[in-house]
Amino acid sequence: MKDEFEWIKTISPASHKQSSLIQGIGDDAALIKGSALDQIVCLDTMVEGVHFTQSTLTPFQVGHKALAANISDIAAMGGIPLFYLVSISIPPSWEEGELSQIYKGMAALAEEYDMDLIGGDTVSTKGPLVLSVTVLGQVEQGRKLLxxxxxxxxxxxxxxxxxxxxxxxxxxxxxxxxxxxxxxxxxxxxxxxxxxxxxxxxxxxxxxxxxxxxxxxxxxxxxxxxxxxxxxxxxxxxxxxxxxxxxxxxxxxxxxxxxxxxxxxxxxxxxxxxxxxxxxxxxxxxxxxxxxxxxxxxxxxxxxxxxxxxxxxxxxxxxxxxxxxxx
Amino acid sequence: MKDEFEWIKTISPASHKQSSLIQGIGDDAALIKGSALDQIVCLDTMVEGVHFTQSTLTPFQVGHKALAANISDIAAMGGIPLFYLVSISIPPSWEEGELSQIYKGMAALAEEYDMDLIGGDTVSTKGPLVLSVTVLGQVEQGRKLLxxxxxxxxxxxxxxxxxxxxxxxxxxxxxxxxxxxxxxxxxxxxxxxxxxxxxxxxxxxxxxxxxxxxxxxxxxxxxxxxxxxxxxxxxxxxxxxxxxxxxxxxxxxxxxxxxxxxxxxxxxxxxxxxxxxxxxxxxxxxxxxxxxxxxxxxxxxxxxxxxxxxxxxxxxxxxxxxxxxxx
Missing domain, CATH: 3.90.650.10 (PurM-like C-terminal domain)
Structure with missing residues (x-):
């Protein structure tokens, strides 16, 4: 990868599904309209060599699975998944095409639920690839599936x-x-x-x-x-x-x-x-x-x-x- | 570290500050009462060897700074920071006492704003330490400091x-x-x-x-x-x-x-x-x-x-x- 700013443009969605989204990628933080529904939030991480290797998952599957694990946490609270943020720590050995595939794997699953990618962080690392995903969801007031x-x-x-x-x-x-x-x-x-x-x-x-x-x-x-x-x-x-x-x-x-x-x-x-x-x-x-x-x-x-x-x-x-x- | 489940107990706060918090650490995801205020969310990552080294920051300062960077993104949207989630990828070389210091650095800054730690993930890595923090905040409806x-x-x-x-x-x-x-x-x-x-x-x-x-x-x-x-x-x-x-x-x-x-x-x-x-x-x-x-x-x-x-x-x-x- 040459330039993180250019790269971020390539992964930023051109439009969004959720009408409650005021500002997604492109500012300091994402901004979402308030709602009477209760909010659900979780953050899960996948590390290359621990949760997957390049021989067990393709880059597309790495993306799918990282988002799936988080959506599953929303499901376990009875919720509707709405938004996700992605932090990726990238080692020099991963190529831009492979990284795009990670995001495509997430986008394909997100599409199932009309979820929007609304932010995150792109950084370099000398270690293995680390992918952290935050998902926000909602559930009807007072539902506590604990x-x-x-x-x-x-x-x-x-x-x-x-x-x-x-x-x-x-x-x-x-x-x-x-x-x-x-x-x-x-x-x-x-x-x-x-x-x-x-x-x-x-x-x-x-x-x-x-x-x-x-x-x-x-x-x-x-x-x-x-x-x-x-x-x-x-x-x-x-x-x-x-x-x-x-x-x-x-x-x-x-x-x-x-x-x-x-x-x-x-x-x-x-x-x-x-x-x-x-x-x-x-x-x-x-x-x-x-x-x-x-x-x-x-x-x-x-x-x-x-x-x-x-x-x-x-x-x-x-x-x-x-x-x-x-x- | 011997056991992630025991470790998570040591970093879980015994009480919380925000009355809107229904469920923090200890379930699949955090659950928060809905609000008419607009929501703000961001996710930022610090990687050892890229954003800091053990010679530039103490573990306490690593924690402080990771949270500060995220709170700053909330500030740039005019918001009130309320909650944070922490994902940490831990290499074998970091000792439990040092990891505790990272969380203490975050907790000390969170205290300033009555913020609650409400979730995250603790995983192992063979690479450098990676710390991803998600912060949730709020701002009055319709304020868009873009x-x-x-x-x-x-x-x-x-x-x-x-x-x-x-x-x-x-x-x-x-x-x-x-x-x-x-x-x-x-x-x-x-x-x-x-x-x-x-x-x-x-x-x-x-x-x-x-x-x-x-x-x-x-x-x-x-x-x-x-x-x-x-x-x-x-x-x-x-x-x-x-x-x-x-x-x-x-x-x-x-x-x-x-x-x-x-x-x-x-x-x-x-x-x-x-x-x-x-x-x-x-x-x-x-x-x-x-x-x-x-x-x-x-x-x-x-x-x-x-x-x-x-x-x-x-x-x-x-x-x-x-x-x-x-x-």
Missing amino acids: RSNAEPDDVVFVSGPVGDSAGGLSLLLERSHQGEFSTVEALLVKEHQLPLPHVGAGRILAKSNRRVALNDISDGMASEANEIAEASSVSITLFHDKLPKSAAIQHYPSKMQDEWMLFGGEDYKLIGTMSPDAFPEVQAACEKAGICLTVIGRVTKGTPGVLLDRGTSIEKLSKAGYNHFSD | RSNAEPDDVVFVSGPVGDSAGGLSLLLERSHQGEFSTVEALLVKEHQLPLPHVGAGRILAKSNRRVALNDISDGMASEANEIAEASSVSITLFHDKLPKSAAIQHYPSKMQDEWMLFGGEDYKLIGTMSPDAFPEVQAACEKAGICLTVIGRVTKGTPGVLLDRGTSIEKLSKAGYNHFSD
């Missing part, structure tokens, strides 16, 4: 099968994204490379106006269920035979399936709890929208934590998601 | 002396922050290490409800004035003998002063333009608040650009601020 909302007797649900992303990652680490994949393998690989956040499910849950505890599955189901259990001071039991599995993942040994489903992460499905009385209505609304909410467990009083019921045995399920600083 | 607001006949003003930060940087590059500094030198060094954004001046300008073009001086006065000239399609003339100088900077040769003032950057003062009729009232209000607005130039019709009038000669002042990708 982890701390779970109560005893709640059902535990998930908004789709999990584990495919981890399965895809293991294939990519073996063969890289330029490798040859069977149809089944390609499905897993795609789940890792181009995950779709579950905004639709989050919106139905928010609009139900019921008490809902909700988390997106970024660090693995075991980790996310533990976060709900801890925040709500409840015990959660997951039923092993109820965990939804994609057809693709069922081609693999069951030990591998378990590892991917429970500890894999980056699935961006939603896991939550709500009262068994309120659940059927929400489940039906989701079904109508083509989203399958599956009951996978139950909340009980007890020591905060997660148990996995395998029918013949019950085991404690510790967090064991990806910890950035463990050995 | 770069594109300048009109011919406007006065050009600045909210304080500039160049000290660049002077301080040159001393730090020579001797590091552990070096010995005279009283004068220490003043310059402090301006580089612990700059204070000009929120007060921005607020007075916003509340005046006048047409104001405004920029914060992060990349040097020449660069910022050029941004206003380009965005507004006007010519700006700066009068060399009107540029305010600190007493400290006047100890140095005038060539050096010019270099630091015009191309130094990281001063976080505000530069702007407004009608000469409206200016005295705003200037008086600033003076009452202990802020000195100085007229340094004039806007005219003409080719977009900036001229420096030295009395005996006039020269074109190109951007020449720090470009991340020039050689």
Whole structure:
């Protein structure tokens, strides 16, 4: 890249979708009309060599995934994603064409939700590429789909099968994204490379106006269920035979399936709890929208934590998601 | 660092200042009550080895400065800074005590404005430390202190002396922050290490409800004035003998002063333009608040650009601020 000012012009959108945007890229900060709706904001970072490598994701997919991870956090609050800001730290080894692809990957996903790119920062680094994305969203006043909302007797649900992303990652680490994949393998690989956040499910849950505890599955189901259990001071039991599995993942040994489903992460499905009385209505609304909410467990009083019921045995399920600083 | 989850607990504030905050750190995203005021948002990044080194800034100062740069962007929109999110990419060489100091540097500055830390991300990297900060703020409805607001006949003003930060940087590059500094030198060094954004001046300008073009001086006065000239399609003339100088900077040769003032950057003062009729009232209000607005130039019709009038000669002042990708 020769000139950051010229570069910023190439990534600045020519028009915007959201009528509430007063000023996007091109001033000191973005300016947005006030709204009676509650605001949601999150900031997530992807580092080359940690969250992805150039052999697991194409630049387009890096962009898609960085934005998807943030939209997923908005979905987990029941919100509508509206705006995003991108900070990119660029090493000399990345070429301008590849950087453009990162922004195209974000723009393509943003298009799905009529989101506008409204700001950020472009800087150089001697280290790996670092991509930080901030997403702003909105949700109807007073909706609080927090982890701390779970109560005893709640059902535990998930908004789709999990584990495919981890399965895809293991294939990519073996063969890289330029490798040859069977149809089944390609499905897993795609789940890792181009995950779709579950905004639709989050919106139905928010609009139900019921008490809902909700988390997106970024660090693995075991980790996310533990976060709900801890925040709500409840015990959660997951039923092993109820965990939804994609057809693709069922081609693999069951030990591998378990590892991917429970500890894999980056699935961006939603896991939550709500009262068994309120659940059927929400489940039906989701079904109508083509989203399958599956009951996978139950909340009980007890020591905060997660148990996995395998029918013949019950085991404690510790967090064991990806910890950035463990050995 | 051993465990990111434990670490996040240590940096999570025990209470918050802003009553509009519904949920801060501890869920998928932060949740904030809606407001009729317009929202402002920005995202800025500091990279070790590019924006600072461990010999120019202490970890506390790194934190202070990363937040200050973002608050300054809110100030340049006339806004009130309210919330911040922090994404940090941590190399193995940084120790937990140093990382805590980064957060303490941010918290100390946030305290000045009753700002709350409401989210972010903590990840590992094999490269240099990268710190991305998002700040959210508010401004009264319809106030647009944009770069594109300048009109011919406007006065050009600045909210304080500039160049000290660049002077301080040159001393730090020579001797590091552990070096010995005279009283004068220490003043310059402090301006580089612990700059204070000009929120007060921005607020007075916003509340005046006048047409104001405004920029914060992060990349040097020449660069910022050029941004206003380009965005507004006007010519700006700066009068060399009107540029305010600190007493400290006047100890140095005038060539050096010019270099630091015009191309130094990281001063976080505000530069702007407004009608000469409206200016005295705003200037008086600033003076009452202990802020000195100085007229340094004039806007005219003409080719977009900036001229420096030295009395005996006039020269074109190109951007020449720090470009991340020039050689």
